[in-house]
Amino acid sequence: MTLFDVYPLFDINIVKGKGCHVWDEQGIEYLDLYGGHAVISIGHAHPHYVEMIGRQVATLGFYSNSVINKLQQQLAGRLGKACGYDDYQLFLINSGAEANENALKLASFHNGRTRLVSTAKAFHGRTSLAVEVTDNPKIIAPVNANEHVTYVPLNDVEAMERELRKGDVCAVIIEGIQGVGGIRIPSAEYLQALRKVCTETGTVLILDEIQSGYGRSGKFFAHQWAGIRPDLITVAKGIGNGFPMGAVLISPEFEPVYGQLGTTFGGNHLACAAALAVLDVIEGEGLVENAGRVGTYLLDELQKLPGLKEVRGRGLMIGIEFEQPVKDLRTRLLKEQHVFTGVSGTNVIRLLPPLCLSMNEADLFLERFAKVIG
Numbered sequence: 001m002t003l004f005d006v007y008p009l010f011d012i013n014i015v016k017g018k019g020c021h022v023w024d025e026q027g028i029e030y031l032d033l034y035g036g037h038a039v040i041s042i043g044h045a046h047p048h049y050v051e052m053i054g055r056q057v058a059t060l061g062f063y064s065n066s067v068i069n070k071l072q073q074q075l076a077g078r079l080g081k082a083c084g085y086d087d088y089q090l091f092l093i094n095s096g097a098e099a100n101e102n103a104l105k106l107a108s109f110h111n112g113r114t115r116l117v118s119t120a121k122a123f124h125g126r127t128s129l130a131v132e133v134t135d136n137p138k139i140i141a142p143v144n145a146n147e148h149v150t151y152v153p154l155n156d157v158e159a160m161e162r163e164l165r166k167g168d169v170c171a172v173i174i175e176g177i178q179g180v181g182g183i184r185i186p187s188a189e190y191l192q193a194l195r196k197v198c199t200e201t202g203t204v205l206i207l208d209e210i211q212s213g214y215g216r217s218g219k220f221f222a223h224q225w226a227g228i229r230p231d232l233i234t235v236a237k238g239i240g241n242g243f244p245m246g247a248v249l250i251s252p253e254f255e256p257v258y259g260q261l262g263t264t265f266g267g268n269h270l271a272c273a274a275a276l277a278v279l280d281v282i283e284g285e286g287l288v289e290n291a292g293r294v295g296t297y298l299l300d301e302l303q304k305l306p307g308l309k310e311v312r313g314r315g316l317m318i319g320i321e322f323e324q325p326v327k328d329l330r331t332r333l334l335k336e337q338h339v340f341t342g343v344s345g346t347n348v349i350r351l352l353p354p355l356c357l358s359m360n361e362a363d364l365f366l367e368r369f370a371k372v373i374g
């Protein structure tokens with residue numbers, strides 16, 4: 001059997017990681033400003049994470065959701081305190097798309113409506129409803145095009161309000177900071193207006209914090225910069241530092257109903273051990289604050305470089321936009337400077353490093369980046 005060839009690959013086999021560095025099979029070391037696509041929150045192979053997962057798998061890797069799982073209860077308590085949503089409820093799954101899928105279902109169960117509003121350039125995953133609220137017709141299969149969704153421009157309060165005032169919208173879903181869309185930040189005024197109209201029209205507000213959450217923006221969730229509280233918050237990526245996990249944080253207004261949501265693997269013992277280790281390290285090492293500090297430094301220093309169209313972002317979620325396509329630049333960064341970065345669209349380099357990136361590593365990146373653009 002061969003692999004189903006859907007990924008355009010770099011010809012590099014990464015075999016080892018430590019902190020913000022990875023190594024290929026030839027022993028070449030790379031600086032990781034990509035974090036395996038925003039997934040590595042506490043750094044590669046953190047000793048505490050390795051120990052907690054090792055201990056858990058040697059004790060009990062998995063049992064089903066038909067019995068009490070105290071690790072899930074611990075995780076709910078710890079996460080609630082860490083992110084400031086102590087009064088919310090937690091539902092655990094395995095990926096970002098699943099988190100959004102469940103959030104959208106829950107919204108529809110809650111108010112009985114079927115219309116959804118999403119934003120231009122949004123990305124929310126590749127399963128049925130998650131892909132339908134994603135603004136990219138190329139990845140919406142005919143079977144997923146069910147006309148539930150209206151897209152409105154980001155940061156356009158009037159356009160959003162016009163849709164919601166029709167009174168029939170089930171939910172609005174919006175990223176804390178758009179990632180795939182090119183690191184676009186919803187303004188505080190926009191999110192505050194959105195919160196208000198959602199409340200007035202009985203529309204469920206879903207914040208997708210899958211990429212922008214878990215400390216990446218310098219606050220636990222990016223929407224917390226606007227001081228709003230959504231009804232549902234979805235997380236994944238950084239929650240398990242690479243162990244597949246997703247979650248929906250659910251406001252107390254939502255009543256759980258037996259059997260309405262469910263999953264075989266979601267919230268298993270091993271995943272919970274990984275997520276608890278991640279919270280230990282985020283708190284113990286002050287990684288949310290670190291993301292804010294190092295991210296602000298990177299943003300400031302990048303602004304000083306010549307030849308860039310725009311630098312935008314928050315914390316360690318940064319987009320560097322060029323007038324021209326960045327494909328070659330990204331390849332040179334990787335092959336000549338041994339730096340991993342991401343992209344958004346054709347013209348934006350995306351930085352999504354582990355949240356433990358040090359000032360020295362930020363300087364190392366800036367030095368290598370200056371070489372390829374200079």
Ligand SMILES: Cc1ncc(COP(=O)(O)O)c(C=O)c1O
Binds near residue numbers: 098
């Ligand atoms: C904002 C956002 N939502 C949802 C997803 C989908 O997550 P997953 O690939 O884990 O299904 C992603 C993945 O990149 C994302 O960035």
